[in-house]
Each structure stands twice: as structure tokens, then as C-alpha cells.
Amino acid sequence: MWDEAVTGYDFGSGHPMDPVRLALTMGLVRAYGLDRAMRVVAARPAGASTLGLVHREDYVDAVRAASADPKAADQSYGLGTVDDPAFEGMHEASALIAGQSVGAAEAVWRGEAAHAVNFAGGLHHAMPGSASGFCIYNDASLAIARLLELGAERVAYVDVDVHHGDGVQAAFWDDPRVLTVSLHEHPQTLFPQTGWPEETGAAGAAEGSAVNVALPAGTGDQGWLRAFHAVVPELVADFRPQVLVTQHGADTHFEDPLAHLAVSLDAQRAVQEACHTLAHEHVEGGRWVALGGGGYAVVDVVPRSWTHLVGLAAHQPVEPESVIPSSWRDEVYARTRQLAPARMTDGRWPVAWRRWEEGYDPADRLDQAVLATRRAVFPLRGLLA
Ligand SMILES: [Zn+2]
């Protein structure tokens, strides 16, 4: 999913979410010819009825008002704040990004494509009634809500952004049809200070439909992959979703300026690949909607990470050792006056990790995090902790 105008989602100079990251990602996708390995389409912006599947009408009205006159932004809706400054055209740009995720969900549901990617999406912090954490409309929640509207009975959402996928969890907190799984840096050390393992969904039918893995600050490739594989595949296999929606925020990277995990591009690619495999193994038709998310190392990390994601979804994976086309490196320099990376790897491929099934160490902080999640939620789903 791509419409050049998604780069209009721009909070202004000095804000970490610089839309150049989207332009450079699409540039790298093109440099690898991936735009010819799949169909690139633009969906319509999400309209009022679609936005209403998740967002409150008074909030959408507030976004429209801030969009028309940024100075009039209503901070009680989280608009016009340091994290979410109002800008002209904010409603249109946000609705356009949301529309791409909804369009991706529709295409996959109808079988027009097995996989669809919207790397401009993954704005997982937006709440039904307020903006939060650089997110205005929650395209991930809207895509899932649209799938439910189309008749889906089981949708799995897996979020590997460094921040908790709080907005998506909140949107489906009491809905057993949606399994939300978020792996993130521990809420004690990072925004939005939620995503504790004890958050497992509303009491009753939805209990056990929210899953949170709170990773210690500093977690690197091996711990991150170990935690992912100790939690996600078993849950997805058991849930048997009709669609898998994944969020691939690239801010887990060791170079990311806003968080404290130490994950490499190579581990990010390994998790993308694992999500792709999960879709083929456990979802009828391999229905997979992959979204972007955070990521503030906008030159060095984000374009490479999401180009790998696109390559995997297009069944034309980019080899980690691949030397990046010089045309793209020139584009990077022209746009940013920064030197572009030379290869599609951080030099850690292939990444090895210890499998959970081989045993764990109760004194290890990473293993404690995994255990806390498994103990909190696995029994609720009828699985052994
Ligand atoms: Zn993030």
C-alpha cells in the first residue's frame, strides 16, 4: 500500500517522526525492484464510518478542527501537544494512512492478495478518544475492526514495536475475537508505561485475549528472539486466526534514539520472517497484514528494516549481505546530507538464539519476563505455562 501523500503525516521539523523515513523506505523498495515484484496500490482515505469503528465522533471532530486550524487544537484530546503537534492537513494525512491499512485488510480478507504491507501504518498508540505517542488515528485497530465488520471471528495482532501496543489492546480489551500480543521494553523504563504481563484482557470471555511481554531495557538479539519464540508461535498456533496482523516498529534497534533495547536489523528481519512463516503455517490462505510503526533512526535503520519486510511479503526476500544500490545511497545524501548504510545487514546474520523448550534460568531477567507472561496468560488460554 503506498500513496506518496502519506509523507504529509508531518509533525514538523525537530519532531522525531520525520516523514523522510517513509520516502526513503519507498525509495529503497524501488531500488531493489520490489515494486515490480508485487502490486503497489493506494487505497482511499478512511471515511467517517470507518473511523467510527474505533474512534469517538467527538475526537474525529477535534482532529478535523485542529487540521483546519492548528492553533485551535484541543489539548484535552491530546492534540497540539509536544508529542502530537497539530498541523494543517492532519486529519487528511492520518485518514490516508488509516485507509491504507484498512485497504490492506480488505484485500487480504477478500483473497485479492495473500499478504499486504503498509509501512506507513502501525500507529498503535492512538486511543478511541485521543491522540497519543505520535499517533492520531489507530490504523492497526481500524484494520482489525474492519475485518470483524467483514465477518472475521478470529484476528491475531502481534506487535514488536519497542513500545507497548496500548491503543490496539485498549480497542479490543473486551473482545475475545481479537488476540493482541505485544513485545516491548518494560513499562518501568518506557512510554506509555503500560503493557505489564498482568494485563490480560477484560474479565469474562475476553480474559486471556491480551498478552504482554515486558522486556528488560538492554535486551539484545538473542533475548528478543528467544522471548518472541517462547510466546508468539504457540499462541498463534492455538488461536488459529483467520488473519494475522503484525506491527513492525523498528525502534527496537540499538541505534534508536528513543528507547533502550539493543536489537539489530538482522534480528528484526528474523522476526519478520517468523511472522511470515506463522501466517503460512497457521492462517488459512496465509492472510497477513504487515504494518510499520515507530523507528527514529530514520536513515540508518527504518528504510532497511521495512524494505526487508516488503521483500519477505513479496516473496522476493532481500539478502542481508546484499550491497545497497548506489542510486539509493545518493538519494539519501541528497535528501539528508547523511551517509547511507552500505549493506542490508548489521553484520549479525544469521542470528542464533536459545530455544525456550531447551530450558530456562529462573535467575535470568529475560527468562523472568517470559515466565511472567506465560504464567499470567497461558493458563487462561488452556496452555501450559
Ligand atoms: Zn515505538
Ligand SMILES: [Zn+2]
Ligand atoms: Zn508468503
